[in-house]
Structures are given as structure tokens and as C-alpha cells.
Amino acid sequence: MMKQTIMTAFPHSKIKADESLSHYTYTKTGGPADWLIFPESITEVAAIIKWLKEAGVPVTFLGNASNVIIKDGGIRGAVIMLTSLKNVEVIGNYIIVDAGAKLIDVSRIAYEQQLSGLEFACGIPGSVGGAVYMNAGAYGGEISVVIDEVTLVTASGDIQKVTPDDLDFSYRHSAIQESDSLVVQATFKLQKGDPSVIQKRMAELTHLRESKQPLEYPSCGSVFKRPKGHFTGQLIQEAGLQGYQIGGVQVSQKHAGFMVNIANGTATDYMNLIHYVQKVIKEKFDVDLEPEVRIIGQEVTEKQQKN
Known part of the structure; x- marks a missing residue:
């Protein structure tokens, strides 16, 4: 019902119902959005947000979903993705x-x-x-x-x-x-x-990135913020966690600050691996690792599991 109403209100907007967000995230994981909307102008964004607020529909915003983990249960309400706004x-x-x-x-x-x-x-x-x-x-x-x-x-x-x-x-x-x-x-x-x-500086930084970061696999980029006085990747290496894997997600062999989806991993695999790494680093070094990646969405419901 809501889809029909919002599509009538915004007939020229690109709107998808029950759309898997794994098609859009850099990790290639994440459950469905009830409604996924791609506005094409700032005024359209404003009008859609106003309409959704008046309709009582919760709204979540995504950029291009590069530094985010969306849980396997997905996101209820509307997700607004701004990939069409690129002037x-x-x-x-x-x-x-x-x-x-x-x-x-x-x-x-x-x-x-x-x-x-x-x-x-x-x-x-x-x-x-x-x-x-x-x-x-x-x-x-x-x-x-x-x-x-x-x-x-x-x-x-x-x-x-x-x-x-x-x-x-x-x-x-x-x-x-x-x-x-x-x-x-x-x-x-x-x-x-x-x-x-x-150009020289950009070439240097591009080389650094390509030589050190695991760009060959899906990932959410740098997982943790840098703790004061430490380097995250070094802590994870010293804890012996480089290459550690849960499900299809692995602490990158190339850069320990990254977690890569090497075997059809899920958002739950990511979450479990993040929590495990945090636990080990706390136990070994008494350092709290705080996620840099944005974690949103809901766990899988029983109904979703049955489907």
C-alpha cells in the first residue's frame, strides 16, 4: 500500500520494494530494505523526506554503502541512497x-x-x-x-x-x-x-593503497578506528589474528585492519569476526577497538529464516 502511495506521490522517482541491500554494499552482504529510493535532485530528497516523515515511515540514509555493514535482517522503512546525486x-x-x-x-x-x-x-x-x-x-x-x-x-x-x-x-x-x-x-x-x-602525490598514495589494501575482495574498508598510541593492524597482527576467519569473512592476509568477504560471507559473519577481534585485543593488550565502519539494520527474524 505504501509503495503505491509513494509512487503516486513521486511518479518519476526510482523506488524499489523489498530490495536486497547486498547488491549495493561494498561487502556484498546485507538484508532487504522495505523501500529503496534513489532521488535525483536535492529538492526531490527534501520532498521525499518530508513525505515519509508525515507518513510516519522511518528513514535510513546511505551514501554509496562503502564503509557500512548492514545486518542480515535488513532495514525497515525507507532507505534513501544518494548515488544519483553526483553533480x-x-x-x-x-x-x-x-x-x-x-x-x-x-x-x-x-x-x-x-x-x-x-x-x-x-x-x-x-x-x-x-x-x-x-x-x-x-x-x-x-x-x-x-x-x-x-x-x-x-x-x-x-x-x-x-x-x-x-x-x-x-x-x-x-x-x-x-x-x-x-x-x-x-x-x-x-x-x-x-x-x-x-599528480605525483596522488600516484604515490594510489600505489600505497593498491600495494597494502586488499582491493581484490569485497570489504567495508578500514574496520576499526585507530586507538590512541597504537596501530590497529599491528595489534591484530601481534595477536595472531591475521587470516583468522569466521564463516566467509576473514581478517585480511594483506592488511590486518581490513576484513574481507572471501567465501560468500554474511553480515553476521562480519559482526561475529568484529566482536571476536575486539575481545582478543582487549584480553591481550587491554585496548578497546572501536568500529570505524557504520553498523546498521536488524538481525534476521524467525520469519526471514523460514523464508
């Missing part, structure tokens, strides 16, 4: 980007425009929206350093612009994580740079 505009030293654009692509556009500041992002597979949400970073760079302005859609469907000061950025954190707002656009402030220097 990019360059004005002087500023790049204005829709949230669904891939950060890697934006870093390449910056290079083409001889703009420096996003070199660190040339190997981050996530979307711009997800990167702002979690203050993504790599190789000494962070999103918060280059953000000038962010456009949000609030839980009520209002569009608002905020500055970095409003977002309380810290390591892998932004104030958006404690709100019900959705990042729909970001403006990066960069500096003019020497294209040969920018």
Missing part, C-alpha cells in the same frame, strides 16, 4: 559537489583543475556525503580541513546550509552523526597547485 561544479578555488559523487572522482577533478588539497582522498572509495558524515581521512589528510560549507536536509525536509564550525569535526566524527539530517551537498575550498606535484 560537480568548479568555481575558482571552490568545488561544489553533490553528496552522491565519489570522493575519488572529485579528487581527480581537483587535479584536472590544478587545485590542491584533496590528494589524500584519491584512494577513499566513499561518497562525498559519507565522507563528510564521518570526517573521512587518509595519509594525514581529513575532509574537515577542506570543507567550506555543507548543505543538509533536516528530518523535517528543510534545506539548510552549515559551516565547519557547526559540524564539530573530530577524528572520524561530525555532529551529523548525532542528528537526523542528511548531507546532500558539500563545498570544498582548495588552493591552486602545480599539477605535476599534485
Whole structure:
């Protein structure tokens, strides 16, 4: 009934019912969404969120599902995925980007425009929206350093612009994580740079990423935040957990900070392996590993198991 109503309200929107999210996540795991919606403009996002709020339907937001584990029971209500929002505009030293654009692509556009500041992002597979949400970073760079302005859609469907000061950025954190707002656009402030220097740095970081990260298997990227005074991968190696496997998911043999889906693993396999690694690291080193990956959704119900 709801699908028919929402499709009547938004006849030009792309909406799928009871859609398996494993088709979209980088881990290739995750249960179904009751409704999966792909808006194509910021105003469409705002209108859909407003409609869903008035209809009392819970809403979950996904970027391009690269740094997320969705449990095998899936997500009730509506899931809004922003992969169709990917416009990019360059004005002087500023790049204005829709949230669904891939950060890697934006870093390449910056290079083409001889703009420096996003070199660190040339190997981050996530979307711009997800990167702002979690203050993504790599190789000494962070999103918060280059953000000038962010456009949000609030839980009520209002569009608002905020500055970095409003977002309380810290390591892998932004104030958006404690709100019900959705990042729909970001403006990066960069500096003019020497294209040969920018290209050399991006080539170095790309080589580092390809040589160290297990890109040949599905994964959610770096699983844990870096604990103060330690390196996560080193702790896991020293605990003898590299290569440890539960179900189809393994602590990567190439980089111990990653968990890879090598044999049709499930989100439950991921969850069990995460908990096991946390338990062992706590016992051996008295260090608490906090997930960097976003974990959402519900466990499998008895009804789903029977089906």
C-alpha cells in the first residue's frame, strides 16, 4: 500500500520494494530494505523526506554503502541512497559537489583543475556525503580541513546550509552523526597547485593503497578506528589474528585492519569476526577497538529464516 502511495506521490522517482541491500554494499552482504529510493535532485530528497516523515515511515540514509555493514535482517522503512546525486561544479578555488559523487572522482577533478588539497582522498572509495558524515581521512589528510560549507536536509525536509564550525569535526566524527539530517551537498575550498606535484602525490598514495589494501575482495574498508598510541593492524597482527576467519569473512592476509568477504560471507559473519577481534585485543593488550565502519539494520527474524 505504501509503495503505491509513494509512487503516486513521486511518479518519476526510482523506488524499489523489498530490495536486497547486498547488491549495493561494498561487502556484498546485507538484508532487504522495505523501500529503496534513489532521488535525483536535492529538492526531490527534501520532498521525499518530508513525505515519509508525515507518513510516519522511518528513514535510513546511505551514501554509496562503502564503509557500512548492514545486518542480515535488513532495514525497515525507507532507505534513501544518494548515488544519483553526483553533480560537480568548479568555481575558482571552490568545488561544489553533490553528496552522491565519489570522493575519488572529485579528487581527480581537483587535479584536472590544478587545485590542491584533496590528494589524500584519491584512494577513499566513499561518497562525498559519507565522507563528510564521518570526517573521512587518509595519509594525514581529513575532509574537515577542506570543507567550506555543507548543505543538509533536516528530518523535517528543510534545506539548510552549515559551516565547519557547526559540524564539530573530530577524528572520524561530525555532529551529523548525532542528528537526523542528511548531507546532500558539500563545498570544498582548495588552493591552486602545480599539477605535476599534485599528480605525483596522488600516484604515490594510489600505489600505497593498491600495494597494502586488499582491493581484490569485497570489504567495508578500514574496520576499526585507530586507538590512541597504537596501530590497529599491528595489534591484530601481534595477536595472531591475521587470516583468522569466521564463516566467509576473514581478517585480511594483506592488511590486518581490513576484513574481507572471501567465501560468500554474511553480515553476521562480519559482526561475529568484529566482536571476536575486539575481545582478543582487549584480553591481550587491554585496548578497546572501536568500529570505524557504520553498523546498521536488524538481525534476521524467525520469519526471514523460514523464508
